[in-house]
Amino acid sequence: MFHSKSAKLAVINQDQAELSDCQALAKELAIPLYLSTDKNNNEDFFLSYQDGCLKLLDKHSLIKNALMVNIEPRSGEQHSYPAPRKNNLAKALGRKTKTVIDATTGWGQDALFIFRMGYQIQCFERSPIMAVLLKDAFLRLSHLKWVQELALNLPQLTHGNAIELLTQLKIAPDCIYLDPMFPPKRKKSALAKKPMQVLHKLLGQDDDKEQLFITAMTATAKRVVVKSPDYAEPLGGKPNESFKGKLLRYDVYFKH
Ligand SMILES: C[S@@+](CC[C@H](N)C(=O)[O-])C[C@H]1O[C@@H](n2cnc3c(N)ncnc32)[C@H](O)[C@@H]1O
Known part of the structure; x- marks a missing residue:
């Protein structure tokens, strides 16, 4: 069950995402699932599958600036494994x-x-x-x-x-x-x-x-x-x- 100190959250099934994945996520977190964006939704944040990633969107920027866990190396980091340990x-x-x-x-x-x-x-x-x-x-x-x-x-x-x-x-x-x-x-x-x-x-x-x-x-x-x-x-x-x-x-x- 999702508890937040100040923010409300829902899953949103925007474009091509599998409905069953969205349903499972909403069930896991015990939060609502919406099938489209609606200005009347009073949640502050939405989780949404986009471009093969799970993303967190805030209601002011439903498409732009979606946040996800970035798995790419940091800027300036050497692209070799293991990365150097000089930092x-x-x-x-x-x-x-x-x-x-x-x-x-x-x-x-x-x-x-x-x-x-x-x-x-x-x-x-x-x-x-x-x-x-x-x-x-x-x-x-x-x-x-x-x-x-x-x-x-x-x-x-x-x-x-x-x-x-x-x-x-x-x-x-x-x-x-x-x-x-x-x-x-x-x-x-x-x-x-x-x-x-x-x-x-x-x-x-x-x-x-x-x-x-x-x-x-x-x-x-x-x-x-x-x-x-x-x-x-x-x-x-x-x-x-x-x-x-x-x-x-x-x-x-x-x-x-
Ligand atoms: C400042 S963020 C960490 C950022 C992270 N180092 C990074 O590189 O993205 C702190 C995170 O720690 C988690 N956290 C704080 N206390 C925790 C605890 N007792 N057990 C598990 N997670 C905790 C919070 O939920 C939050 O997601």
Whole structure:
């Protein structure tokens, strides 16, 4: 069942999508299904299959600016596998790290980058809507030629609250990666990109991030990495290491 703190959602069967896929999705999330757009619908967001992807649309831009989980390499990223590990994220994950859990997968951009750098990655996401968008993306990923040719282990997605899932692990990962939602900075120039703005509108703040951090420190084998905006206080107090970029940093906490 879909619960949102502030936004309402429906499935919309716009063009060529299979009706049965839309019906199954609406049933899974327990939300209405519409067969066409109608100005009287009072939902804020719609899920829709378009061009072979599941997309999230907001009511102000029903066709334009649809959002989906992008499985392509980031701009400037080398198109080879594994992608080089010279960036701040890789430094924070640690040279000896092989296995990573992304406990706050969201739009999957960090998780997919971690995957392309050659780590084994497991993904947790508690929002049912983000979970269905990620599921669709990981299915598309499994169809990519290079992924099939290299017979790669795909990111494994579990829908649920990481605070619970992390206490049930059979094998501790080398690293647990956290990127919870921080309150946005007021200044207009610092507005987050559209996908993150939508996530804020859909899900609100992650008010239990301190609890998530404590649970992650217990569950990890070696380290926890927290991605933070530059203006935010470190989530777990003074980190052991910190890798700073222009607008964000990766705080690293070692398990003792
Ligand atoms: C800022 S977004 C993460 C963005 C992500 N790193 C990316 O690259 O797209 C935070 C996400 O973490 C999820 N989240 C927060 N706390 C969680 C928890 N305790 N368990 C599972 N998911 C959680 C939220 O639902 C949200 O989708």
